[in-house]
Amino acid sequence: MSSLSSRSHANGLLFQTIFLGIIIFFVTGCQRPASTELYHKFPDKTWARFNLLSFEIPVINIEKPYDVILFARFTPVFAYEKLSFNMVMNTPGGEERINQYDMSVKTKTGTFLGGCILDSCQQSIILKKELHISKAGVLKIEVENLTPRLTTEGVMGVGIWMVQSDK
Numbered sequence: 001m002s003s004l005s006s007r008s009h010a011n012g013l014l015f016q017t018i019f020l021g022i023i024i025f026f027v028t029g030c031q032r033p034a035s036t037e038l039y040h041k042f043p044d045k046t047w048a049r050f051n052l053l054s055f056e057i058p059v060i061n062i063e064k065p066y067d068v069i070l071f072a073r074f075t076p077v078f079a080y081e082k083l084s085f086n087m088v089m090n091t092p093g094g095e096e097r098i099n100q101y102d103m104s105v106k107t108k109t110g111t112f113l114g115g116c117i118l119d120s121c122q123q124s125i126i127l128k129k130e131l132h133i134s135k136a137g138v139l140k141i142e143v144e145n146l147t148p149r150l151t152t153e154g155v156m157g158v159g160i161w162m163v164q165s166d167k
Helices: 002-029
Strands: 035-041 046-048 053-059 066-074 082-090 096-104 115-117 120-131 137-145 151-153 155-164
Touching: 035 053, 046 155, 053 155, 066 082, 066 096, 066 137, 082 120, 096 120, 120 155, 137 155
Parallel strands: none
Antiparallel strands: 035 155, 046 151, 053 137, 066 120, 066 155, 082 096, 082 137, 115 120
């Protein structure tokens, strides 16, 4: 009888260990990649031409690359097909990357391309896919509005998402 009791106790421990392993696998496997979101809101829904936006993103994990995405939220007042901007990115390791972008916002007929909820529409553009950061620290991104007007009406705010790449 004691060997039957110890065998069933061992089977119970084996079942508990396997069950716990499956739970740990699902909990760690289903987590979203690490991400950061920073957002500059414009209270008057206007982005001034010379209002340079600065984003400072702490980077701790450098083992995986990141996707860096700029997003903007618009009102129906936004009058242009695209939002032109310049981006300067400085990595903690000292690399500097400079690019000019044109974010498509509306069709030629004036329909928003991004998702809209009530009178707020959002659009995004990838600034850098699979950015490898060589050193932990602060990733600095500056964004300058290049729309050829002193003010760009209809911009609720501009933000940065930084998400670990799938690779």
